[in-house]
Amino acid sequence: MNRPLITYDPRVYDSRLTTKDDIDFWLREGLASQPLLELGCGTGRITIPLASEGFDITGLDISEPMLRRARFKAKDAGVDVSWVQDDMRGFDLDRKFGMIFCPFGTFNHLRHEEVAQCLAGVREHLLTGGYFVLDTFNSNDGDLAPCDDRNGFSSFTRSDIEEFLGSSGFGVTTIFGDYDRSKYRDDSKRLILKASIP
Ligand SMILES: C[S@@+](CC[C@H](N)C(=O)[O-])C[C@H]1O[C@@H](n2cnc3c(N)ncnc32)[C@H](O)[C@@H]1O
Numbered sequence: 718m719n720r721p722l723i724t725y726d727p728r729v730y731d732s733r734l735t736t737k738d739d740i741d742f743w744l745r746e747g748l749a750s751q752p753l754l755e756l757g758c759g760t761g762r763i764t765i766p767l768a769s770e771g772f773d774i775t776g777l778d779i780s781e782p783m784l785r786r787a788r789f790k791a792k793d794a795g796v797d798v799s800w801v802q803d804d805m806r807g808f809d810l811d812r813k814f815g816m817i818f819c820p821f822g823t824f825n826h827l828r829h830e831e832v833a834q835c836l837a838g839v840r841e842h843l844l845t846g847g848y849f850v851l852d853t854f855n856s857n858d859g860d861l862a863p864c865d866d867r868n869g870f871s872s873f874t875r876s877d878i879e880e881f882l883g884s885s886g887f888g889v890t891t892i893f894g895d896y897d898r899s900k901y902r903d904d905s906k907r908l909i910l911k912a913s914i915p
Pocket of ligand 1: 722724725734756757758759760761762763777778779780783803804805806820821822823826
């Protein structure tokens with residue numbers, strides 16, 4: 718059975734989520750390969766700073782209210798972003814990307830059985846030599862069954878994600894444990910995997 722989508726009020730989201738911890742991380746990752754596609758871009762918290770630095774970036778989100786606010790903020794900042802309303806579980810854009818990224822737990826919106834659909838889309842939209850970067854909270858506590866929810870979000874362990882990526886044809890190249898690019902450990906705060914098609 719389909720789980721109902723978790724929806725956000727864009728203004729409440731922006732007023733509560735003021736973290737900038739991850740922006741530098743994405744700025745540096747984005748340098749390696751362009752253009753960029755952000756899956757689940759929300760109100761553009763990450764998309765807009767990257768566009769301000771001159772990156773060619775597309776932000777995809779399923780929520781029109783989140784995108785409406787993103788467009789308004791981008792206009793206010795005087796930056797150009799290509800915004801797309803689509804579903805990361807089956808998107809079809811007329812373009813390929815050097816880096817596709819799914820930051821800040823957006824991946825946790827996917828049920829385990831939906832992951833393969835999302836990764837097929839990522840694979841389809843990657844340029845040769847491009848890569849996918851996935852950032853999620855680290856659910857390595859072992860107390861949760863594979864498909865258990867945390868407040869409606871799916872949890873993923875490192876091995877879950879490695880398995881999903883592997884069966885979709887990706888090879889994992891790097892795993893970070895936080896935005897400071899520290900090496901992943903079982904007790905790391907984040908689980909950030911970088912993968913490409915070998
Ligand atoms: C936690 S917010 C993250 C927003 C932004 N990346 C950030 O870091 O501020 C998750 C976003 O994913 C979007 N989302 C959830 N499920 C989605 C889906 N199936 N396809 C596309 N976007 C989705 C939500 O609408 C929401 O804007």
